[in-house]
Amino acid sequence: MWFKNLQIFQLKDTENFSSTDLIAKLPEHPLRECGSQDEFTFGWMPLIRSSEQWAISSNQCMLIRAGKEEKVLPTAVVREELEAKVAEIEIVEGRKVGRKEKADIKEELVFTLRPRAFSKRSDIWAYIDTKAKLVVLNSTNAGMTEQLFKLLQTTLGSFAMVPLQAQVSPASIMTDWLMKNEVPASLETGDECEIQDASEDKAKIRFKSLEPLSEDVTRHLSQGMSVKNLALRWSEKMSFVLNDDLTLKKVKFDDTLKENAFNDSQGGTLSDMDANFALMSLTIRDFFESYQLWFEIADE
Structure with missing residues (x-):
């Protein structure tokens, strides 16, 4: 596993962080399949699919992997359904559909279509270096970073990492x-x-x-x-x-x-x-x- 992107955070309060505790708790928060109305789910994944290896430790560093499963509802499909519904209302009822009503119709359509949407998975790799007090991510995606941070906090009860702060631009x-x-x-x-x-x-x-x-x-x-x-x-x-x-x-x-x-x-x-x-x-x-x-x- 060679990272292709690096986003580095500094780990705070290392005295209260236990890699043993994290390894034990990873299987308690696995990535699960999206339910019918889930927009996405986020959880830990084994390092290799269908294995029980949730982490690797080396030189006071621990490699972990999290994943996201999200329902993919193409914008074009929603737009097409929305246009058809609005046109039907305007023809049948002989009136214009306002912006708020159109937004409400769209929300209802998304709710109706989501159970039929297909799901896709993506993952994010990270490792925690307790010697250098670093958390290193193989991603620069802000959304995935936020979800990973939340998952670490949920898994451990608390987890403090902060972005790098340069003294000069x-x-x-x-x-x-x-x-x-x-x-x-x-x-x-x-x-x-x-x-x-x-x-x-x-x-x-x-x-x-x-x-x-x-x-x-x-x-x-x-x-x-x-x-x-x-x-x-x-x-x-x-x-x-x-x-x-x-x-x-x-x-x-x-x-x-x-x-x-x-x-x-x-x-x-x-x-x-x-x-x-x-x-x-x-x-x-x-x-x-x-x-x-x-x-x-x-x-x-």
Whole structure:
């Protein structure tokens, strides 16, 4: 399991957190199928479908997986049914249907159609690093993040994690890196960059297959634009696109790490996952030490 996105939170009150308690309670809050009128359900999932393995622990890190099942009711279907119903009322009763009545009809149609809608599942992987006091998510989706946080609180009774708080704007720091050609020694710039101006409409320019330190980019920065995201490579171990909200996307771990994980595995899906997770979590722990310094992230 190699994460492709990274959203990092800091774990508070680690003294009252017990990974043993969490592992024991995961099966008590499983993902269940949507009922006839459920918009969605959210719960824990085994790491591998149809297995009883709910977590993997390695180097004071614990890997877990949650899932969401939601009813998919295509907008076009609802719109078509609504238009037909409104037209029928207007023809039969000879009057216009107002906005509020139309909203009420739509709500009733959704209630009627939802039991016949098909369900789809999606998942979110995360791990808790009690040594580094981090919670790391393989997602930058705000909705899934919120549901995962709520599920952790429900499962444990309380769970305190907070977003990373940079003392200086990440956008201004990345802008300075490019303007002054002073990227940290452990980083190399990639070939992708997006910049944004400070106006109300926040106009953006995206550069691809172009060195971010080139004059094409720095000229715009000198005119007041700032870096919104930037492709980087860290210590020849991982590459990523760093966003101004401190999330990382398009994360790719070096092939050497993956080869080492393959050599450490005893074979089999769970063993492969365990070996991958061990190396990935240690790499991210090391990375976070540098990350914290670059953006002056306060310790919790």
